[in-house]
Amino acid sequence: MIPFSYARANDAAAALQFFANGAAKYLGGGTNLVDLMRETIERPARLIDVTSLSDSIEETADGGIVIGGAARNTAIAEHRLIRTRFPLLSRAIVAGASPQIRNMATTAGNVLQRTRCAYFYDNDAARCNKREPGQGCDAIEGFNRYHAILGASSACIATHPSDMCVALAALDAVVYLQGTEGKRTVPLSDFHRLPGDRPDIETVMRPGELITAVELPPKPMAVNSTYRKVRDRASYAFALVSVAAAIKIEAGVVGDVRIALGGVAHKPWRAMKAEAALRGQPATDVSFRAAAELELADAKAQAHNAFKVELAKRTIAAVLTDLSGDAA
Incomplete structure (x- = not known):
């Protein structure tokens, strides 16, 4: 070292x-x-x-929650207000790692964790634009079962590894930053960047900035929410596809919905197209599948991960079907 x-x-x-x-x-x-x-x-x-730094988990006056940047993942997952008001976040954290890692990992560290792409980690033999811009991306012509199908570029097809961040994206979470120029906030959905031609620049953070907290705004419909992770083995594996979703159904119609995907893109992928397509539509399997089809319409698979496209569609539809039953 x-x-x-x-x-x-x-x-x-x-x-x-x-x-x-x-x-x-x-x-x-x-x-x-x-x-x-x-x-x-x-x-x-x-x-x-x-x-x-702050590891507090505090309720805001309007019913949201502010989570300190140093709060441990275990404390977040076990917190009573998180489990009752934002159950998808608790489930995502528990799905994300072993108990030992959850006991160590922090809010800010989880948001900032880097890809687990094997080519990124192979510092001796593999070319990686994320590690050294201009080298090339060996994953594109290599083994890419775990790689991106949405938002990728010719420079990088790596995926973001966090489960927690997928839930935060679905919850419209806001990241609190502090730097030498002062304090600011950034929506979690805008915090991570797509690769473009500079996959080494992963977030919108400025040099030296520090994540001090993450806020969950009040979201009553999040009571009816969940997180589903599809992976190669039952424990401590990164997602092939994951879905975080919350839905509000009134008289059999989707009043509002939030969906985010993991394991499919360089950042937690907010399924805006699917959300827009579902609002005001019947809460049925047909509607859920149509929305999933729309969200994945621009997916671009690699040699070894074409299965992810259909897997993502089916997982979105299955999660929403389950939640619509719970809301009935």
């Missing part, structure tokens, strides 16, 4: 000050960053420990 220095920040201001003193990375649970350092993909000169 390449030598680095270490500093512990007691608040956001101290973290920003430490960051300004050289090439650095913020360290939360380290469940992704430390792995990347072992592989020499990440090479920070300094680690800034931010686990002393």
